[in-house]
Amino acid sequence: MSPILGALLPIFAVIGVGWGLRRSGLMPAEQWPAISRLAYIGLSPALLFSVISRADFHTITVAPAVLAAALGFLSMGILVIALKPLIRTDGPAFTSIFQGAVRWNGLVILALATLSFGLDGEVLVSLIMVVTIPIVNIMAVSVLTVWGTSAKKPDVQSVIWRIISNPLILGCLAGGVANIFGWFQTGPVAEVLALMGRAALPLILLAVGAALDFSALNARRHLLAISVTLKLIVAPLVFGAIAWALGVRGDALAIVVLVGASPGAASAYVLAQQLGGDRRLTAGDVTASTLFSMITLPLAVWIAVQMG
Template sequence: MNPIFGALLPIFAVIGVGWGLRRSGLMPAEQWPAISRLAYVGLSPALLFSVISRADFDAITVAPAVAAAALGFIAMGALAIALKPLINTDGPAFTSIFQGSVRWNGLVILALATLSYGLSGEVLVSLIMVVTIPIVNVMAVTVLTIWGTSEKKPDVGAVLWRIISNPLILGCLAGGVANVFGWFQSGPIADVLALMGRAALPLILLAVGAALDFSALNARRHLLAISVTMKLIVAPFVFGAVAYAFGVRGDELAIVVLVGASPGAASAYVLAQQLGGDRRLTAGDVTASTLLSMITLPLAVWVATQIG
Protein backbone atom coordinates (compact mmCIF):
# COMPACT_ATOMS: atom_id res chain seq x y z
CA MET A 1 0.00 0.00 0.00
CA ASN A 2 1.19 3.52 -0.79
CA PRO A 3 2.40 4.91 2.60
CA ILE A 4 0.62 8.23 2.00
CA PHE A 5 -2.62 6.42 1.24
CA GLY A 6 -2.13 4.33 4.39
CA ALA A 7 -1.68 7.51 6.42
CA LEU A 8 -4.71 9.09 4.78
CA LEU A 9 -7.05 6.30 5.81
CA PRO A 10 -7.16 7.14 9.54
CA ILE A 11 -7.26 10.88 8.77
CA PHE A 12 -10.26 10.55 6.47
CA ALA A 13 -11.85 8.06 8.85
CA VAL A 14 -11.79 10.71 11.60
CA ILE A 15 -13.13 13.30 9.14
CA GLY A 16 -15.94 10.87 8.32
CA VAL A 17 -16.70 10.42 12.01
CA GLY A 18 -17.01 14.21 12.35
CA TRP A 19 -19.47 14.33 9.47
CA GLY A 20 -21.43 11.43 10.97
CA LEU A 21 -21.61 13.06 14.41
CA ARG A 22 -23.05 16.25 12.95
CA ARG A 23 -25.35 14.47 10.51
CA SER A 24 -26.74 12.17 13.19
CA GLY A 25 -27.37 15.01 15.62
CA LEU A 26 -25.27 13.41 18.35
CA MET A 27 -23.23 16.62 18.19
CA PRO A 28 -25.61 19.38 17.04
CA ALA A 29 -24.41 21.69 14.27
CA GLU A 30 -24.42 24.76 16.51
CA GLN A 31 -21.79 23.19 18.81
CA TRP A 32 -19.18 22.62 16.12
CA PRO A 33 -17.98 26.24 15.74
CA ALA A 34 -16.99 26.23 19.43
CA ILE A 35 -15.17 22.92 19.02
CA SER A 36 -13.36 24.20 15.94
CA ARG A 37 -12.37 27.41 17.72
CA LEU A 38 -11.07 25.47 20.74
CA ALA A 39 -8.87 23.35 18.49
CA TYR A 40 -7.69 26.32 16.42
CA VAL A 41 -7.13 28.92 19.15
CA GLY A 42 -6.33 26.80 22.19
CA LEU A 43 -4.86 23.47 21.17
CA SER A 44 -3.16 23.92 17.78
CA PRO A 45 -0.77 26.65 19.01
CA ALA A 46 0.26 24.30 21.83
CA LEU A 47 0.95 21.57 19.26
CA LEU A 48 3.07 23.84 17.07
CA PHE A 49 4.93 25.22 20.08
CA SER A 50 5.70 21.73 21.32
CA VAL A 51 6.96 20.56 17.92
CA ILE A 52 9.16 23.56 17.11
CA SER A 53 10.53 24.12 20.63
CA ARG A 54 11.93 20.57 20.70
CA ALA A 55 13.11 20.33 17.08
CA ASP A 56 16.80 19.74 16.35
CA PHE A 57 17.35 22.30 13.61
CA ASP A 58 21.04 21.39 13.35
CA ALA A 59 19.96 18.10 11.80
CA ILE A 60 17.30 19.60 9.51
CA THR A 61 17.86 21.75 6.42
CA VAL A 62 14.51 23.29 5.60
CA ALA A 63 15.14 26.76 4.17
CA PRO A 64 14.93 25.79 0.45
CA ALA A 65 11.73 23.78 1.01
CA VAL A 66 10.06 26.59 2.97
CA ALA A 67 11.08 29.16 0.35
CA ALA A 68 9.78 26.91 -2.45
CA ALA A 69 6.42 26.52 -0.70
CA ALA A 70 6.11 30.28 -0.22
CA LEU A 71 6.92 30.94 -3.88
CA GLY A 72 4.47 28.18 -4.86
CA PHE A 73 1.58 30.02 -3.21
CA ILE A 74 2.59 33.30 -4.86
CA ALA A 75 2.83 31.56 -8.25
CA MET A 76 -0.64 30.04 -7.85
CA GLY A 77 -2.09 33.42 -6.96
CA ALA A 78 -0.47 35.01 -10.01
CA LEU A 79 -1.70 32.19 -12.23
CA ALA A 80 -5.29 32.54 -10.98
CA ILE A 81 -5.26 36.28 -11.70
CA ALA A 82 -3.72 35.69 -15.14
CA LEU A 83 -6.53 33.25 -15.96
CA LYS A 84 -9.31 35.60 -14.81
CA PRO A 85 -10.15 36.88 -18.33
CA LEU A 86 -10.52 33.29 -19.54
CA ILE A 87 -12.70 32.21 -16.62
CA ASN A 88 -15.25 34.89 -17.52
CA THR A 89 -17.31 35.05 -14.35
CA ASP A 90 -18.42 37.66 -11.84
CA GLY A 91 -16.12 39.13 -9.24
CA PRO A 92 -17.38 37.27 -6.14
CA ALA A 93 -17.15 33.91 -7.92
CA PHE A 94 -13.61 34.70 -9.04
CA THR A 95 -12.59 35.46 -5.46
CA SER A 96 -13.79 31.99 -4.49
CA ILE A 97 -11.81 30.42 -7.33
CA PHE A 98 -8.78 32.42 -6.20
CA GLN A 99 -9.14 31.30 -2.60
CA GLY A 100 -9.64 27.73 -3.79
CA SER A 101 -6.36 27.99 -5.69
CA VAL A 102 -4.23 29.32 -2.83
CA ARG A 103 -5.87 28.32 0.46
CA TRP A 104 -4.58 25.16 2.13
CA ASN A 105 -5.60 23.17 5.18
CA GLY A 106 -2.31 23.25 7.03
CA LEU A 107 -3.46 21.20 10.01
CA VAL A 108 -4.69 18.32 7.84
CA ILE A 109 -1.35 18.30 6.01
CA LEU A 110 0.44 18.51 9.36
CA ALA A 111 -1.37 15.38 10.51
CA LEU A 112 -0.55 13.60 7.26
CA ALA A 113 3.12 14.64 7.29
CA THR A 114 3.47 13.54 10.91
CA LEU A 115 2.05 10.09 10.21
CA SER A 116 4.08 9.67 7.01
CA TYR A 117 7.42 11.35 7.75
CA GLY A 118 7.65 11.61 11.51
CA LEU A 119 9.20 14.53 13.36
CA SER A 120 11.04 15.95 10.35
CA GLY A 121 7.78 16.17 8.38
CA GLU A 122 5.99 17.70 11.36
CA VAL A 123 8.65 20.38 11.77
CA LEU A 124 8.83 21.24 8.07
CA VAL A 125 5.06 21.66 7.69
CA SER A 126 4.95 23.75 10.88
CA LEU A 127 7.60 26.11 9.51
CA ILE A 128 5.86 26.32 6.14
CA MET A 129 2.68 27.29 7.97
CA VAL A 130 4.27 30.18 9.86
CA VAL A 131 5.85 31.59 6.67
CA THR A 132 2.94 31.11 4.26
CA ILE A 133 -0.12 31.90 6.39
CA PRO A 134 0.59 35.67 6.19
CA ILE A 135 1.29 35.44 2.45
CA VAL A 136 -1.94 33.57 1.67
CA ASN A 137 -4.05 35.84 3.87
CA VAL A 138 -2.69 39.03 2.33
CA MET A 139 -3.33 37.72 -1.19
CA ALA A 140 -6.86 36.54 -0.35
CA VAL A 141 -7.88 39.77 1.40
CA THR A 142 -6.46 41.86 -1.46
CA VAL A 143 -8.41 39.92 -4.10
CA LEU A 144 -11.62 40.04 -2.06
CA THR A 145 -11.17 43.77 -1.54
CA ILE A 146 -10.90 44.33 -5.30
CA TRP A 147 -13.51 41.87 -6.59
CA GLY A 148 -15.78 41.11 -3.62
CA THR A 149 -19.19 42.73 -3.19
CA SER A 150 -19.00 43.75 0.45
CA GLU A 151 -19.58 47.46 0.95
CA LYS A 152 -17.45 47.35 4.05
CA LYS A 153 -13.86 47.19 2.88
CA PRO A 154 -11.31 45.84 5.36
CA ASP A 155 -9.20 48.21 7.41
CA VAL A 156 -5.52 47.65 6.59
CA GLY A 157 -4.52 47.86 10.23
CA ALA A 158 -7.18 45.36 11.23
CA VAL A 159 -6.06 42.93 8.54
CA LEU A 160 -2.43 43.22 9.61
CA TRP A 161 -3.38 42.68 13.24
CA ARG A 162 -5.43 39.62 12.28
CA ILE A 163 -2.38 38.14 10.58
CA ILE A 164 0.10 39.06 13.32
CA SER A 165 -2.19 37.72 16.05
CA ASN A 166 -2.94 34.45 14.23
CA PRO A 167 -2.74 31.75 16.94
CA LEU A 168 -0.84 29.35 14.66
CA ILE A 169 1.82 31.94 13.87
CA LEU A 170 2.14 32.91 17.53
CA GLY A 171 2.53 29.26 18.53
CA CYS A 172 5.29 28.74 15.97
CA LEU A 173 7.13 31.95 16.89
CA ALA A 174 6.96 31.17 20.61
CA GLY A 175 8.24 27.68 19.91
CA GLY A 176 11.14 29.12 17.92
CA VAL A 177 12.10 31.43 20.79
CA ALA A 178 11.90 28.55 23.27
CA ASN A 179 14.08 26.43 20.96
CA VAL A 180 16.77 29.11 20.71
CA PHE A 181 16.97 29.69 24.47
CA GLY A 182 16.38 26.10 25.51
CA TRP A 183 13.19 26.88 27.40
CA PHE A 184 10.49 24.32 28.19
CA GLN A 185 12.39 21.42 26.64
CA SER A 186 11.16 19.24 29.49
CA GLY A 187 9.27 19.52 32.73
CA PRO A 188 5.62 20.07 33.66
CA ILE A 189 4.96 23.00 31.28
CA ALA A 190 6.39 21.10 28.32
CA ASP A 191 4.32 18.05 29.28
CA VAL A 192 1.11 20.09 29.55
CA LEU A 193 1.66 21.71 26.15
CA ALA A 194 2.49 18.37 24.55
CA LEU A 195 -0.66 16.81 26.02
CA MET A 196 -2.80 19.71 24.77
CA GLY A 197 -1.17 19.46 21.35
CA ARG A 198 -2.03 15.79 21.01
CA ALA A 199 -5.71 16.71 21.29
CA ALA A 200 -5.54 19.32 18.52
CA LEU A 201 -5.37 17.25 15.36
CA PRO A 202 -8.22 14.83 16.18
CA LEU A 203 -10.53 17.74 17.02
CA ILE A 204 -9.51 19.63 13.87
CA LEU A 205 -10.21 16.58 11.71
CA LEU A 206 -13.59 16.03 13.36
CA ALA A 207 -14.44 19.70 12.75
CA VAL A 208 -13.39 19.40 9.09
CA GLY A 209 -15.81 16.50 8.68
CA ALA A 210 -18.61 18.35 10.46
CA ALA A 211 -18.15 21.32 8.10
CA LEU A 212 -18.56 19.28 4.89
CA ASP A 213 -21.52 20.63 2.93
CA PHE A 214 -22.56 18.20 0.19
CA SER A 215 -25.45 20.41 -0.92
CA ALA A 216 -22.91 23.07 -1.96
CA LEU A 217 -21.47 20.70 -4.57
CA ASN A 218 -24.36 21.72 -6.84
CA ALA A 219 -23.34 25.39 -6.82
CA ARG A 220 -21.98 26.50 -10.23
CA ARG A 221 -20.36 23.19 -11.07
CA HIS A 222 -18.22 24.42 -13.96
CA LEU A 223 -16.59 27.01 -11.72
CA LEU A 224 -16.22 24.45 -8.95
CA ALA A 225 -14.43 22.17 -11.41
CA ILE A 226 -11.99 24.97 -12.28
CA SER A 227 -11.28 25.71 -8.63
CA VAL A 228 -10.71 22.08 -7.67
CA THR A 229 -8.54 21.45 -10.74
CA MET A 230 -6.36 24.44 -9.86
CA LYS A 231 -5.89 23.20 -6.29
CA LEU A 232 -5.55 19.46 -6.65
CA ILE A 233 -3.88 19.12 -10.06
CA VAL A 234 -2.19 22.37 -11.09
CA ALA A 235 -0.88 23.40 -7.63
CA PRO A 236 1.03 20.16 -6.89
CA PHE A 237 2.77 20.48 -10.26
CA VAL A 238 3.67 24.14 -9.63
CA PHE A 239 4.92 23.49 -6.09
CA GLY A 240 6.91 20.47 -7.22
CA ALA A 241 8.51 22.34 -10.11
CA VAL A 242 9.52 25.26 -7.88
CA ALA A 243 10.90 22.97 -5.18
CA TYR A 244 12.83 20.90 -7.73
CA ALA A 245 14.32 24.09 -9.19
CA PHE A 246 15.39 25.06 -5.64
CA GLY A 247 17.26 21.78 -5.29
CA VAL A 248 14.74 20.21 -2.90
CA ARG A 249 14.74 16.41 -3.12
CA GLY A 250 13.55 13.29 -1.32
CA ASP A 251 11.05 13.55 1.53
CA GLU A 252 11.25 17.35 1.58
CA LEU A 253 10.17 17.50 -2.07
CA ALA A 254 7.27 15.16 -1.32
CA ILE A 255 6.20 17.33 1.63
CA VAL A 256 6.25 20.54 -0.45
CA VAL A 257 4.09 18.77 -3.04
CA LEU A 258 1.76 17.66 -0.22
CA VAL A 259 1.38 21.30 0.81
CA GLY A 260 0.53 22.27 -2.76
CA ALA A 261 -1.95 19.41 -3.09
CA SER A 262 -3.73 20.22 0.18
CA PRO A 263 -7.53 20.50 0.18
CA GLY A 264 -9.10 23.88 0.86
CA ALA A 265 -9.64 25.28 4.34
CA ALA A 266 -12.85 26.37 6.03
CA SER A 267 -11.25 29.76 6.75
CA ALA A 268 -11.87 30.56 3.07
CA TYR A 269 -15.64 30.36 3.70
CA VAL A 270 -15.38 32.70 6.68
CA LEU A 271 -13.45 35.27 4.64
CA ALA A 272 -15.86 34.97 1.69
CA GLN A 273 -18.75 35.59 4.08
CA GLN A 274 -17.10 38.66 5.58
CA LEU A 275 -15.76 40.29 2.41
CA GLY A 276 -18.33 39.53 -0.27
CA GLY A 277 -17.14 36.35 -1.94
CA ASP A 278 -19.34 33.57 -3.31
CA ARG A 279 -19.98 31.62 -0.11
CA ARG A 280 -21.73 28.66 -1.73
CA LEU A 281 -18.98 28.19 -4.29
CA THR A 282 -16.36 28.38 -1.55
CA ALA A 283 -18.24 25.82 0.58
CA GLY A 284 -18.45 23.54 -2.43
CA ASP A 285 -14.73 23.92 -3.11
CA VAL A 286 -13.78 23.02 0.46
CA THR A 287 -16.04 19.96 0.39
CA ALA A 288 -15.04 18.74 -3.08
CA SER A 289 -11.31 19.29 -2.59
CA THR A 290 -11.40 17.53 0.79
CA LEU A 291 -13.11 14.47 -0.66
CA LEU A 292 -11.09 14.26 -3.88
CA SER A 293 -7.75 14.85 -2.14
CA MET A 294 -7.93 11.30 -0.84
CA ILE A 295 -7.20 10.28 -4.44
CA THR A 296 -4.98 13.14 -5.58
CA LEU A 297 -2.68 13.41 -2.53
CA PRO A 298 -1.19 9.89 -2.84
CA LEU A 299 -0.86 10.33 -6.60
CA ALA A 300 0.93 13.68 -6.27
CA VAL A 301 3.36 12.32 -3.69
CA TRP A 302 4.02 9.20 -5.77
CA VAL A 303 4.97 11.37 -8.75
CA ALA A 304 7.21 13.48 -6.50
CA THR A 305 9.02 10.43 -5.16
CA GLN A 306 9.59 9.12 -8.68
CA ILE A 307 11.13 12.43 -9.74
CA GLY A 308 13.05 13.37 -6.61
Protein backbone atom coordinates in the same frame (compact mmCIF):
# COMPACT_ATOMS: atom_id res chain seq x y z
CA MET B 1 0.10 -0.09 0.85
CA SER B 2 2.24 3.05 0.48
CA PRO B 3 3.08 5.05 3.65
CA ILE B 4 1.19 8.10 2.39
CA LEU B 5 -1.94 6.06 1.65
CA GLY B 6 -1.64 4.27 4.96
CA ALA B 7 -1.52 7.66 6.72
CA LEU B 8 -4.29 9.12 4.59
CA LEU B 9 -6.89 6.46 5.35
CA PRO B 10 -7.12 7.05 9.13
CA ILE B 11 -7.15 10.83 8.59
CA PHE B 12 -10.09 10.64 6.20
CA ALA B 13 -11.73 8.08 8.47
CA VAL B 14 -11.68 10.60 11.32
CA ILE B 15 -13.01 13.29 8.96
CA GLY B 16 -15.82 10.87 8.06
CA VAL B 17 -16.59 10.31 11.73
CA GLY B 18 -16.93 14.09 12.17
CA TRP B 19 -19.40 14.25 9.29
CA GLY B 20 -21.32 11.30 10.73
CA LEU B 21 -21.52 12.85 14.19
CA ARG B 22 -23.00 16.06 12.79
CA ARG B 23 -25.26 14.29 10.31
CA SER B 24 -26.64 11.91 12.95
CA GLY B 25 -27.33 14.71 15.43
CA LEU B 26 -25.20 13.11 18.15
CA MET B 27 -23.20 16.34 18.02
CA PRO B 28 -25.60 19.09 16.86
CA ALA B 29 -24.43 21.43 14.11
CA GLU B 30 -24.51 24.49 16.38
CA GLN B 31 -21.87 22.95 18.68
CA TRP B 32 -19.24 22.41 16.02
CA PRO B 33 -18.10 26.05 15.66
CA ALA B 34 -17.13 26.05 19.35
CA ILE B 35 -15.23 22.77 18.93
CA SER B 36 -13.42 24.11 15.88
CA ARG B 37 -12.57 27.33 17.70
CA LEU B 38 -11.21 25.38 20.69
CA ALA B 39 -8.98 23.28 18.45
CA TYR B 40 -7.80 26.24 16.38
CA ILE B 41 -7.24 28.85 19.09
CA GLY B 42 -6.66 26.77 22.21
CA LEU B 43 -4.96 23.54 21.18
CA SER B 44 -3.24 24.01 17.80
CA PRO B 45 -0.85 26.74 19.07
CA ALA B 46 0.19 24.37 21.85
CA LEU B 47 0.88 21.66 19.27
CA LEU B 48 2.99 23.95 17.09
CA PHE B 49 4.85 25.33 20.10
CA SER B 50 5.66 21.82 21.27
CA VAL B 51 6.90 20.75 17.83
CA ILE B 52 9.05 23.81 17.12
CA SER B 53 10.47 24.20 20.63
CA ARG B 54 11.81 20.63 20.64
CA ALA B 55 13.01 20.44 17.03
CA ASP B 56 16.70 19.80 16.34
CA PHE B 57 17.40 22.14 13.43
CA HIS B 58 20.97 20.89 13.17
CA THR B 59 19.76 17.65 11.64
CA ILE B 60 17.32 19.02 9.04
CA THR B 61 17.61 21.57 6.22
CA VAL B 62 14.38 23.49 5.85
CA ALA B 63 15.11 26.80 4.11
CA PRO B 64 14.90 25.66 0.43
CA ALA B 65 11.65 23.74 1.03
CA VAL B 66 10.04 26.63 2.93
CA LEU B 67 11.09 29.04 0.15
CA ALA B 68 9.68 26.68 -2.49
CA ALA B 69 6.33 26.55 -0.70
CA ALA B 70 6.18 30.34 -0.37
CA LEU B 71 6.98 30.79 -4.06
CA GLY B 72 4.41 28.12 -4.88
CA PHE B 73 1.60 30.07 -3.23
CA LEU B 74 2.71 33.31 -4.86
CA SER B 75 2.88 31.62 -8.25
CA MET B 76 -0.61 30.16 -7.89
CA GLY B 77 -1.98 33.57 -6.96
CA ILE B 78 -0.39 35.17 -10.02
CA LEU B 79 -1.60 32.34 -12.26
CA VAL B 80 -5.23 32.60 -11.14
CA ILE B 81 -5.28 36.37 -11.64
CA ALA B 82 -3.74 35.91 -15.09
CA LEU B 83 -6.51 33.42 -15.92
CA LYS B 84 -9.31 35.75 -14.82
CA PRO B 85 -10.20 36.95 -18.36
CA LEU B 86 -10.66 33.32 -19.40
CA ILE B 87 -12.76 32.26 -16.41
CA ARG B 88 -15.64 34.59 -17.32
CA THR B 89 -17.54 34.94 -14.07
CA ASP B 90 -18.58 37.64 -11.62
CA GLY B 91 -16.28 39.17 -9.03
CA PRO B 92 -17.48 37.29 -5.92
CA ALA B 93 -17.25 33.92 -7.70
CA PHE B 94 -13.75 34.76 -8.89
CA THR B 95 -12.66 35.46 -5.31
CA SER B 96 -13.90 32.01 -4.33
CA ILE B 97 -11.95 30.40 -7.18
CA PHE B 98 -8.89 32.36 -6.07
CA GLN B 99 -9.24 31.27 -2.46
CA GLY B 100 -9.82 27.70 -3.57
CA ALA B 101 -6.58 27.74 -5.54
CA VAL B 102 -4.32 29.34 -2.94
CA ARG B 103 -5.67 28.40 0.49
CA TRP B 104 -4.57 25.17 2.14
CA ASN B 105 -5.60 23.20 5.19
CA GLY B 106 -2.32 23.30 7.06
CA LEU B 107 -3.46 21.29 10.06
CA VAL B 108 -4.72 18.40 7.92
CA ILE B 109 -1.39 18.37 6.06
CA LEU B 110 0.44 18.58 9.40
CA ALA B 111 -1.36 15.44 10.56
CA LEU B 112 -0.58 13.67 7.29
CA ALA B 113 3.08 14.71 7.28
CA THR B 114 3.49 13.61 10.89
CA LEU B 115 2.12 10.13 10.19
CA SER B 116 4.04 9.75 6.92
CA PHE B 117 7.38 11.46 7.59
CA GLY B 118 7.72 11.62 11.37
CA LEU B 119 9.18 14.51 13.35
CA ASP B 120 11.07 16.06 10.41
CA GLY B 121 7.85 16.24 8.39
CA GLU B 122 6.00 17.75 11.34
CA VAL B 123 8.67 20.43 11.80
CA LEU B 124 8.86 21.30 8.10
CA VAL B 125 5.10 21.71 7.70
CA SER B 126 4.96 23.82 10.88
CA LEU B 127 7.62 26.17 9.49
CA ILE B 128 5.89 26.34 6.11
CA MET B 129 2.72 27.34 7.95
CA VAL B 130 4.32 30.23 9.82
CA VAL B 131 5.90 31.62 6.62
CA THR B 132 3.00 31.13 4.22
CA ILE B 133 -0.03 31.96 6.37
CA PRO B 134 0.73 35.72 6.07
CA ILE B 135 1.34 35.41 2.32
CA VAL B 136 -1.90 33.54 1.67
CA ASN B 137 -3.98 35.84 3.87
CA ILE B 138 -2.63 39.01 2.28
CA MET B 139 -3.34 37.65 -1.21
CA ALA B 140 -6.86 36.48 -0.30
CA VAL B 141 -7.84 39.71 1.47
CA SER B 142 -6.45 41.80 -1.41
CA VAL B 143 -8.44 39.87 -4.03
CA LEU B 144 -11.63 40.03 -1.94
CA THR B 145 -11.11 43.75 -1.43
CA VAL B 146 -10.92 44.31 -5.19
CA TRP B 147 -13.58 41.86 -6.43
CA GLY B 148 -15.79 41.13 -3.41
CA THR B 149 -19.16 42.82 -2.91
CA SER B 150 -18.89 43.78 0.75
CA ALA B 151 -19.26 47.49 1.43
CA LYS B 152 -16.94 47.03 4.41
CA LYS B 153 -13.41 47.02 3.06
CA PRO B 154 -10.54 46.08 5.38
CA ASP B 155 -7.86 48.66 6.04
CA VAL B 156 -4.17 47.85 6.13
CA GLN B 157 -4.03 47.98 9.91
CA SER B 158 -6.82 45.42 10.33
CA VAL B 159 -5.19 43.05 7.83
CA ILE B 160 -1.83 43.29 9.58
CA TRP B 161 -3.46 42.69 12.96
CA ARG B 162 -5.35 39.69 11.59
CA ILE B 163 -2.06 38.15 10.51
CA ILE B 164 0.14 38.90 13.53
CA SER B 165 -2.59 37.76 15.93
CA ASN B 166 -3.10 34.46 14.11
CA PRO B 167 -2.82 31.82 16.88
CA LEU B 168 -0.92 29.40 14.62
CA ILE B 169 1.74 32.00 13.86
CA LEU B 170 2.00 32.97 17.52
CA GLY B 171 2.42 29.32 18.53
CA CYS B 172 5.22 28.81 15.99
CA LEU B 173 7.02 32.03 16.91
CA ALA B 174 6.83 31.28 20.62
CA GLY B 175 8.14 27.78 19.93
CA GLY B 176 11.05 29.25 17.94
CA VAL B 177 12.00 31.54 20.82
CA ALA B 178 11.79 28.62 23.26
CA ASN B 179 13.97 26.53 20.95
CA ILE B 180 16.66 29.21 20.76
CA PHE B 181 16.84 29.72 24.53
CA GLY B 182 16.15 26.13 25.55
CA TRP B 183 12.94 27.00 27.41
CA PHE B 184 10.10 24.59 28.20
CA GLN B 185 11.63 21.65 26.35
CA THR B 186 11.19 19.41 29.39
CA GLY B 187 9.27 19.63 32.64
CA PRO B 188 5.63 20.22 33.58
CA VAL B 189 4.98 23.10 31.14
CA ALA B 190 6.34 21.12 28.20
CA GLU B 191 4.28 18.09 29.20
CA VAL B 192 1.06 20.12 29.53
CA LEU B 193 1.59 21.75 26.11
CA ALA B 194 2.42 18.41 24.49
CA LEU B 195 -0.73 16.86 25.98
CA MET B 196 -2.86 19.75 24.71
CA GLY B 197 -1.23 19.49 21.31
CA ARG B 198 -2.06 15.81 20.98
CA ALA B 199 -5.73 16.71 21.31
CA ALA B 200 -5.60 19.33 18.53
CA LEU B 201 -5.37 17.25 15.36
CA PRO B 202 -8.20 14.78 16.11
CA LEU B 203 -10.54 17.66 16.93
CA ILE B 204 -9.49 19.57 13.80
CA LEU B 205 -10.15 16.52 11.63
CA LEU B 206 -13.55 15.93 13.24
CA ALA B 207 -14.43 19.60 12.68
CA VAL B 208 -13.36 19.38 9.03
CA GLY B 209 -15.75 16.47 8.56
CA ALA B 210 -18.57 18.24 10.36
CA ALA B 211 -18.16 21.26 8.05
CA LEU B 212 -18.56 19.26 4.83
CA ASP B 213 -21.60 20.52 2.92
CA PHE B 214 -22.54 18.10 0.15
CA SER B 215 -25.50 20.24 -0.94
CA ALA B 216 -23.02 22.97 -1.92
CA LEU B 217 -21.55 20.69 -4.58
CA ASN B 218 -24.45 21.68 -6.83
CA ALA B 219 -23.44 25.34 -6.80
CA ARG B 220 -22.04 26.46 -10.18
CA ARG B 221 -20.42 23.15 -11.01
CA HIS B 222 -18.28 24.41 -13.91
CA LEU B 223 -16.65 27.00 -11.64
CA LEU B 224 -16.25 24.40 -8.92
CA ALA B 225 -14.46 22.15 -11.41
CA ILE B 226 -12.06 24.97 -12.30
CA SER B 227 -11.30 25.69 -8.65
CA VAL B 228 -10.71 22.05 -7.70
CA THR B 229 -8.56 21.42 -10.79
CA LEU B 230 -6.37 24.39 -9.97
CA LYS B 231 -5.94 23.26 -6.37
CA LEU B 232 -5.54 19.52 -6.67
CA ILE B 233 -3.83 19.14 -10.05
CA VAL B 234 -2.16 22.39 -11.11
CA ALA B 235 -0.90 23.48 -7.68
CA PRO B 236 1.09 20.32 -6.84
CA LEU B 237 2.73 20.49 -10.27
CA VAL B 238 3.68 24.13 -9.69
CA PHE B 239 4.96 23.49 -6.16
CA GLY B 240 6.90 20.42 -7.27
CA ALA B 241 8.52 22.22 -10.21
CA ILE B 242 9.63 25.13 -8.03
CA ALA B 243 10.98 22.82 -5.31
CA TRP B 244 12.87 20.74 -7.89
CA ALA B 245 14.39 23.90 -9.40
CA LEU B 246 15.58 24.97 -5.94
CA GLY B 247 17.27 21.62 -5.37
CA VAL B 248 14.76 20.21 -2.91
CA ARG B 249 14.83 16.41 -2.96
CA GLY B 250 13.68 13.38 -1.00
CA ASP B 251 11.08 13.68 1.74
CA ALA B 252 11.27 17.49 1.66
CA LEU B 253 10.20 17.49 -2.01
CA ALA B 254 7.29 15.19 -1.19
CA ILE B 255 6.21 17.44 1.67
CA VAL B 256 6.27 20.58 -0.50
CA VAL B 257 4.13 18.78 -3.08
CA LEU B 258 1.86 17.64 -0.25
CA VAL B 259 1.37 21.27 0.79
CA GLY B 260 0.54 22.24 -2.78
CA ALA B 261 -1.94 19.37 -3.12
CA SER B 262 -3.74 20.20 0.14
CA PRO B 263 -7.54 20.50 0.16
CA GLY B 264 -9.10 23.87 0.85
CA ALA B 265 -9.61 25.29 4.32
CA ALA B 266 -12.85 26.29 6.03
CA SER B 267 -11.29 29.67 6.84
CA ALA B 268 -11.92 30.56 3.18
CA TYR B 269 -15.67 30.39 3.85
CA VAL B 270 -15.35 32.73 6.83
CA LEU B 271 -13.41 35.28 4.79
CA ALA B 272 -15.87 35.02 1.89
CA GLN B 273 -18.71 35.69 4.31
CA GLN B 274 -16.97 38.72 5.78
CA LEU B 275 -15.71 40.34 2.57
CA GLY B 276 -18.35 39.60 -0.04
CA GLY B 277 -17.19 36.43 -1.75
CA ASP B 278 -19.44 33.68 -3.11
CA ARG B 279 -20.01 31.72 0.11
CA ARG B 280 -21.87 28.86 -1.54
CA LEU B 281 -19.16 28.29 -4.12
CA THR B 282 -16.50 28.43 -1.40
CA ALA B 283 -18.38 25.86 0.70
CA GLY B 284 -18.60 23.60 -2.34
CA ASP B 285 -14.90 24.02 -3.05
CA VAL B 286 -13.88 23.06 0.50
CA THR B 287 -16.11 19.99 0.36
CA ALA B 288 -15.10 18.88 -3.15
CA SER B 289 -11.36 19.45 -2.64
CA THR B 290 -11.47 17.52 0.63
CA LEU B 291 -13.21 14.55 -1.02
CA PHE B 292 -11.13 14.43 -4.21
CA SER B 293 -7.85 14.99 -2.36
CA MET B 294 -8.16 11.44 -1.06
CA ILE B 295 -7.34 10.39 -4.63
CA THR B 296 -4.99 13.17 -5.71
CA LEU B 297 -2.85 13.46 -2.55
CA PRO B 298 -1.29 9.98 -2.67
CA LEU B 299 -0.83 10.25 -6.44
CA ALA B 300 0.91 13.62 -6.19
CA VAL B 301 3.21 12.49 -3.40
CA TRP B 302 4.00 9.21 -5.19
CA ILE B 303 5.12 11.16 -8.25
CA ALA B 304 7.23 13.43 -6.03
CA VAL B 305 8.87 10.44 -4.35
CA GLN B 306 9.71 8.94 -7.76
CA MET B 307 11.26 12.23 -8.84
CA GLY B 308 13.17 12.77 -5.61
